[in-house]
Amino acid sequence: MPKDAVNSDSRNSDFDDLLNLPDEDGHFGPYGGCFAAETLMAPIDELREAYEHYRNDPDFMAEIDADFNQFVGRPSPLYHAERWSKDIGGAQIYFKREDLNHTGAHKINNAVGQALLAKRMGKTRVIAETGAGQHGVATATVCARMGLDCVVYMGSEDIKRQMINVFRMRLLGAEVVAVESGSKTLKDALNEAMRDWVTNVDDTFYIIGTVAGPHPYPAMVRDFQSIIGREARAQALAQTGKLPAALVACVGGGSNAMGLFYPFIGDHDVELIGVEAAGDGLETGRHAAPLNCGRPGVLHGNRTYLMETDSGQIIETHSVSAGLDYPGVGPEHAWLKDCGRAEYAAATDIEALDAFHEVTRTEGIMPALETSHALAHVKKIACNYGKDAMIIVSLSGRGDKDIHTVAAHEGIEI
Amino acid sequence: MSRISTCFADLAKANRQALIPFVTAGDPEPGITVTLMHAMVKAGADIIELGVPFSDPMADGPVIQRASERALAHNVSLYDVLGMVKSFRETNNETPVVLMGYLNPVEAMGYEAFAENAANAGVDGVLTVDMPPEEAKDLVAALKGKDIDPIFLVAPTSNAGRIARINALASGFIYYVSLKGVTGAANLDIDSVKAKLAEIRGISQLPLGVGFGVREPADAANLASIADGVIVGSTLVKIVEENADQPDKIPGIIGETLSKFRHAMDNAA
Numbered sequence: 202m203p204k205d206a207v208n209s210d211s212r213n214s215d216f217d218d219l220l221n222l223p224d225e226d227g228h229f230g231p232y233g234g235c236f237a238a239e240t241l242m243a244p245i246d247e248l249r250e251a252y253e254h255y256r257n258d259p260d261f262m263a264e265i266d267a268d269f270n271q272f273v274g275r276p277s278p279l280y281h282a283e284r285w286s287k288d289i290g291g292a293q294i295y296f297k298r299e300d301l302n303h304t305g306a307h308k309i310n311n312a313v314g315q316a317l318l319a320k321r322m323g324k325t326r327v328i329a330e331t332g333a334g335q336h337g338v339a340t341a342t343v344c345a346r347m348g349l350d351c352v353v354y355m356g357s358e359d360i361k362r363q364m365i366n367v368f369r370m371r372l373l374g375a376e377v378v379a380v381e382s383g384s385k386t387l388k389d390a391l392n393e394a395m396r397d398w399v400t401n402v403d404d405t406f407y408i409i410g411t412v413a414g415p416h417p418y419p420a421m422v423r424d425f426q427s428i429i430g431r432e433a434r435a436q437a438l439a440q441t442g443k444l445p446a447a448l449v450a451c452v453g454g455g456s457n458a459m460g461l462f463y464p465f466i467g468d469h470d471v472e473l474i475g476v477e478a479a480g481d482g483l484e485t486g487r488h489a490a491p492l493n494c495g496r497p498g499v500l501h502g503n504r505t506y507l508m509e510t511d512s513g514q515i516i517e518t519h520s521v522s523a524g525l526d527y528p529g530v531g532p533e534h535a536w537l538k539d540c541g542r543a544e545y546a547a548a549t550d551i552e553a554l555d556a557f558h559e560v561t562r563t564e565g566i567m568p569a570l571e572t573s574h575a576l577a578h579v580k581k582i583a584c585n586y587g588k589d590a591m592i593i594v595s596l597s598g599r600g601d602k603d604i605h606t607v608a609a610h611e612g613i614e615i
Numbered sequence: 616m617s618r619i620s621t622c623f624a625d626l627a628k629a630n631r632q633a634l635i636p637f638v639t640a641g642d643p644e645p646g647i648t649v650t651l652m653h654a655m656v657k658a659g660a661d662i663i664e665l666g667v668p669f670s671d672p673m674a675d676g677p678v679i680q681r682a683s684e685r686a687l688a689h690n691v692s693l694y695d696v697l698g699m700v701k702s703f704r705e706t707n708n709e710t711p712v713v714l715m716g717y718l719n720p721v722e723a724m725g726y727e728a729f730a731e732n733a734a735n736a737g738v739d740g741v742l743t744v745d746m747p748p749e750e751a752k753d754l755v756a757a758l759k760g761k762d763i764d765p766i767f768l769v770a771p772t773s774n775a776g777r778i779a780r781i782n783a784l785a786s787g788f789i790y791y792v793s794l795k796g797v798t799g800a801a802n803l804d805i806d807s808v809k810a811k812l813a814e815i816r817g818i819s820q821l822p823l824g825v826g827f828g829v830r831e832p833a834d835a836a837n838l839a840s841i842a843d844g845v846i847v848g849s850t851l852v853k854i855v856e857e858n859a860d861q862p863d864k865i866p867g868i869i870g871e872t873l874s875k876f877r878h879a880m881d882n883a884a
Contacts, residue, residue, distance in 0.1 A: 226749060236718060236745045238674040239781070240792055243772030382680055388671060395673045400796040402772060499718045499745065500671060512692035513723030515670040 216542050219466050222533065227416020227503075230539060232532035235415040236499045241395065244402045249417045251322050256424065261321060268313045269428060272346065273303050275310075277429075279436035279593070285563045292446060292586035294579060296566065296596035297433045299457065304339050306569065306598030307429060307457040308410060312339035314425030316347050319406035326350040326405045330394040332359055332387030332453070333524035333571065334366025335598055336410030341375035351375040354393045356386040359523050366602055384517040387527050391501055411454025412531030415502030419531050426460025433593055434464050446586055447472035450595035451575040452545065453489065453525035455534045457597035462543060472544070475534060476578040478520035479547035489518035491530050492538050492545040505532040521550035521606060522570035524598075548577035554610060556580060557600060569598035570606065618711040618739045619764050619787035622661055623822040623843060633788075633844030634659055634835070634877050635824055636851055637715065638869070639666035639682035640699055641691030643859035647866065648699045654866035656710050659877030664742075664846060667696050667716030674744045676799035678849040681856060693720040693729070697736040704737035713740035713766055713787075718754075726757040734761035740787045742766035748780045755784050768792050771811055775818060782819040788844060789815065791825045799849030803828035809841045832879030839880040847876055 227233045237245055255261040269275040277298045286294045299307035312329075319327055327349045331337030337353040344351035353370055357379040360367050370377050383389040391409075398407045412419045412426070430448075437445055448465060450458035452475035462473045480488035488494065491506040498507040500515060508516040508528040520526045537543035548556075556576035561567045568576060575594050583592065600607075608615045616624070626633055636655050640648050652663055668686035672679060693716075700712050714733065721729050721743060733741065741758055743751075748767065755765045764787030769778055771794065781789065793808050794800055812823055825838045826846030835845045851869055858865050 234750050235747065236750055237747060238744050238770075239747055239768040239773060239777075240674060240770040240795065242747050242777060243770070243774070382677070383670065383684070392671050392673045396676070396797045399674065400800065402795055498722050501673070502745070504722075507719070509719065509723065511723065512694065513669075513720035514687060514692075515719070 216469060217467050219537070219540070219542060222536070223416060223420050227420065229533045229536035231497070232505050232535040233416060233419055233503050235502060236504065237415040237502050238399070240399045241415070244398065245415050251318060252417050252421050255318060255321055261317070264317055265314055268317065269310070273309050273313060274301065275428065276432045277301050279433055279440060282564050285560060286583070288559070288563055289580050289583045291583035291588070292590040292592045293588065294583065295437070295445070295591055295593045297429060297461065297593055299429060299595060299597050300566070300568065300599035304335070304342050305601065306335045306339070307426060307460065307595070308336045308339035309342065310428055310460065311410065311422050311425040311456060312336070312343045312408060315406070315408040316340070316343040316349065319349065319408070320347055322406065324404055324406035326352070326401065327408055328352045328354065328394050328397050328405055329408045329410060330354045330387065330390035331410065332390070332526055333522065334359070334363040334370070334602065335524060337375070337377070338366050338369050338373070340408050341370040341373035344375065345373045352397065353377050354380050354390040354397070356380045356384070356390050358385040359387065359390070362523050362606065363602065388501070388515065411456040412459045412533060413454045413501055413503055413505065413529055419503065419533055422456050423459045423463055423533060426456050427463045429457065429460040429595065430462060430464035433461060437591065437593065441591055443591065444468055444471055445593045446590040447474055447592045449474045449476060449575045449579050449592060451476050451525060451571045451597060452492070452530060452534060453478070453527050453571065454529070455531040457595045459531055459533055461593070461595045462537070466542060473537065473542060474578065475543060475545045476575045477545060477547040478522060478525035478574055479549040480519040482549055483547055487519040488547065489520045489525050489527060490547045491528060492534060493547050497535065500529050503532045505529050505535045521553060522574065524569070524571040525574065546578050548574040552577035554607065557607065561600070566596065567600035568596060569600045570603045572597045617762060617764050617787060618709070619662065619713070622711050623788060626661060627843070632839040632842060632880055633661040633824065634873070634880060635662045635664055635844050635846040636660050636873055637664040637666060637826070637846055637848035638851055638855060639668055639679060639686055640696040641668060641686035641689055642682040642852070642855055643685045644862050645689050645691050645695060645699070647862045649702050651866045651869060652703045653707065654870040655873055656707060658870040658873035660710065660873060662711045662713060662844070664713045664715050665696060665700065667693055667714055667720060669717040669720060672717060674797060676797040676849060678799045678852050678856065682852045685859065693724055697732050697738070700738050701736040711739040712737065713742060714738055715742040716744065718743045718746045721754065726754050730757040730761040730763060733763055738763060740764040740766045742768070742790060744768065748784050751784055766790055769815060771795055771807065775814070778815055778818045782821065785821060788822040788824050789819060790846065791815065791823055791842070792827045793825050794828045796827065798827055800828050801830070803834055805837050808838065812841055832875045835876045836879040836883035839883045845880060
C-alpha cells in the first residue's frame with residue numbers, strides 16, 4: 202500500500218527531545234563530544250563561547266541572512282522534477298536546489314557563517330580541509346570576499362581528481378597545501394589542518410566543512426546548514442500545501458543531509474533517509490559507508506560510526522565521489538540512526554553514475570556525483586509511495602566539477 | 616605507590632630529573648622494540664614512553680606520523696604493543712612504562728579489557744592524546760581500578776581552571792607540552808616554559824615532565840633545571856627512521872644518543 206503524504210499540521214512531539222541536542226558538552230546520545238588534544242582545547246573553548254554568544258546576537262544573525270540573500274543567492278528554489286518523477290514512477294520528486302548557490306553547492310552556507318564568526322572573533326587567517334574541493338572553494342570564496350588569509354589542506358590524491366577546484370581556489374587567492382600523509386585524502390587533510398591550528402592558535406580560525414569534529418562544530422555547522430531545511434519546509438507548504446513524505450540526502454560527513462533533516466526532526470511522519478557511498482558494493486569492503494557497515498569509535502574530535510579495523514585503525518575508503526570519501530560521519534547522524542529517527546541506505550558508484558546521467562538528460566540539471574548517490578536511492582524507493590506523496594531530495598551540488606571523472610569512467614579523455 | 620611515583624620520588628631524593636625517551640612500538644619493525652627498550656634503560660632512561668601506532672595521529676608532527684606508518688605496515692596493534700611490554704617485563708621489573716597514543720584503539724579493545732590487559736602486561740601509565748579531562752571519566756576509572764596512572768597533557772594555552780580539572784584526574788606525572796605545535800616542532804622557549812611550570816606547581820603536586828621540541832642535549836639540560844622530567848621523542852624517532860633499513864643497529868645508536876642527553880641533564884645543575 203502506498204504511503205500517504207502527511208498533513209501539514211502533524212508536528213509530533215515524539216522526537217522533540219532530539220531538537221535539544223547536543224547537550225552542553227556536545228553529546229548526541231553516546232556520540233559527539235570533544236575528543237581533542239589539550240593543545241586544542243583553549244581555541245575550541247574560545248570558539249564555543251564565541252558561537253554561543255553570536256548565535257543569540259540578532260545583529261550577527263542578520264548579517265548572515267543578508268549574505269545568504271545577496272552573496273549566496275538564497276533562497277534556493279524547491280523544484281518539481283516532473284519528467285523524472287514520471288519516468289521512475291511513484292512519488293513526486295522535488296529538488297532542493299543547493300546547486301544554484303554561489304560556488305555551486307551547499308558548502309557556502311556554512312563557510313559564510315563561520316567566516317563571519319571568524320571576523321567577529323578578530324581572526325585574520327582561515328584554514329580549511331577539503332575533499333572534493335567544494336568546501337575549499339567555498340572557504341576560499343568567502344575569504345576573498347572578507348579579506349581573510351586562507352590556507353586549504355587537500356590530500357594529494359584528491360588534488361589529482363579535482364584539478365579544476367584546486368585552480369579555482371588558487372585564483373581566489375588561497376594557498377592550497379597538498380597533504381602526502383596516510384591515504385592522501387580528506388581524512389589526512391583534516392589531520393593536517395588540525396596540526397596547523399595547534400601551531401597557529403592565536404590568529405587562526407579553522408572552518409570545518411562538515412557536521413563532524415569536536416564540539417561545537419557538529420552543532421554549529423548543522424545550524425548554518427539548517428537554512429536548507431527551513432526553506433524547504435516553508436516552500437513545501439507554500440507550493441503543495443503539505444509536508445513531504447520523505448527527505449533524501451547523500452551523507453559523507455553529512456552536512457547537507459543534517460541541514461535538510463534538522464528542521465523536520467519534529468515532523469514525526471516525515472521520513473529522513475541518508476544515503477552513503479557504497480563504492481564497489483557494501484559486500485566488497487571498498488566503500489565509504491560507516492553507518493551501514495562500521496562501528497562506533499573516536500576520530501577527529503568526536504565519537505561516531507567509523508570504518509576501522511578490529512584493532513581500531515582507520516580504514517581507507519572508496520567512492521567515485523571525493524566528497525563522500527570519508528571514514529566517519531557526523532555524530533548527530535549516528536544518533537539519529539541509533540534512535541530510529543532516520544535511516545541510512547547506500548548507493549554504489551555505478552548506481553550513482555546511472556542516476557547522474559538520467560537526471561542530467563531528463564531534467565537538464567547536472568548533479569554532483571555526491572548528490573547522485575541520493576538520486577540513485579530515490580530511484581529505488583519512489584515506487585513505494587503514491588503519486589500524491591512528495592519526496593524532497595537535497596540537490597546538494599552541481600556536477601560540473603565531476604565531468605572529468607564521468608568521462609574517465611566511459612573511457613573518454615577530455 | 617606506583618612504579619612511576621616511586622621513580623620520581625627516588626629521583627627527587629637524589630636531586631636528579633627523569634629522562635623519558637619516546638619511541639613508537641614496532642618501528643621500524645616489531646622485532647626490535649623490546650631490545651631497544653632495554654638499550655634505552657641501559658643508557659640512562661628512567662621511564663619509557665612507548666607510542667601506540669595509530670593511522671591518524673593528529674597531534675603529532677611528520678616524524679612520529681611516519682613512525683606510526685612504518686609500524687602499521689607490520690600491522691602492529693595495541694595487543695602487539697602490550698605483548699612487547701610483557702616481554703620487556705620478563706627481565707625488567709623496575710622501569711616504568713607509559714603507553715602514549717590515541718583513543719580509538721583503546722575504544723576498539725574496550726576500556727575495561729584494555730585496563731586489565733595493560734595491567735597484566737606491566738604497563739604503568741597511559742596517555743591518550745585525544746582524550747581531554749571532559750571525556751576521560753570512564754577510562755580513568757578503568758585505569759585507576761587496575762592501579763595504572765592516567766597521564767594528561769597540559770598545554771601552554773591551558774588556563775588555571777583546566778589545569779585544576781586535569782590535576783583532579785591525573786596521577787603519576789603531568790606531561791607539559793612545551794610549545795604551541797605538534798611533536799617535533801622547533802620553537803622551544805625556556806623562559807615561557809619556566810613561567811608556566813611555576814603556574815602548574817601552584818595547582819598540582821604531581822611531578823612535571825616536559826616534552827615536544829626537545830632536540831639537543833642542551834635543551835634537556837635547560838629543562839632539567841626547571842622540570843622533574845624531560846621527554847625526548849622526535850629526535851630519537853628520527854634516528855630510528857634514518858636507520859630503518861638496518862634495525863639491528865638502532866638500539867646501539869639510540870643508546871649512544873640517549874647517553875648524551877643523560878650526561879647533559881646530570882651535569883646541568
